[in-house]
Amino acid sequence: MLKDREKISIVIVDDHPLVIEGFRNVVDGDPNLYLKGQFTSAEAFERFTKNEDVDIVLLDISLPDGSGIQICKELKKRRPDTLVLAISNLSERSIIRQMLHSGANGYLLKTADAKDILDCIWRACDGEVVFSKEVTSIIGLEELNTTPELPELTKRERQILQLLAAGKKSAQIAEELFISPLTVKTHRATLLHKFGTGSIVIAINKAREYRLLS
DSSP states (O other): OGGGSSOEEEEEEOSOHHHHHHHHHHHHTOTTEEEEEEESSHHHHHHHHHHOOOSEEEEESEETTEEHHHHHHHHHHHOTTSEEEEEESOOOHHHHHHHHHTTOSEEEETTOOHHHHHHHHHHHHTTOOEEOHHHHHHOOHHHHTSOOOOOOOOHHHHHHHHHHHTTOOHHHHHHHHTOOHHHHHHHHHHHHHHHTOSOHHHHHHHHHHTTOOO
8 A cells, every 4th residue: 555655756737836836835744755746737747657657646637738637537547556636726526526537536625725635645545535625525425426417518509618618708709600699698598507507617617528528
């Protein structure tokens, strides 16, 4: 078991320097852990893992050049013994569920304190699937183990969602699709309802994770 090793190696993958610094300080504060690497892109991290082993990866779920869900799946295929703890600002059940189904060993919010993070790291080394305290308080573990039901989208809804994901405003979408801004607004509301959220950003993230966006 990892817990029996003299030192546990950690890699941090996140595109925000302040987040990396925060987690690095946590790792540096435990004499039984050591930071083996830190990366701000999926490409750099994947190059590293082709030649290097690591015990635990603290992995952001959304990187500029890749999805944490896909990165986790690919890493687990190559190195199934590596523990992956997702780190995120999002506490949506669907996202947590997707990370777990991709092989992640836990899910931590970036706002978790050092004690909570270290507790999760060591419990993961002990073979547990771990969550930071705030995540534990808002999720139902039984629900996480169920397969998500994918929303059914019409062709027009997919078009609008794709344009929203590209950063287009409602007026631009209306002009591009030759429909009224009110129609776009109606479709946005329907999309939010189908994805079970009040945030279009979360709806887009869910759609990407469900591979509903190209």
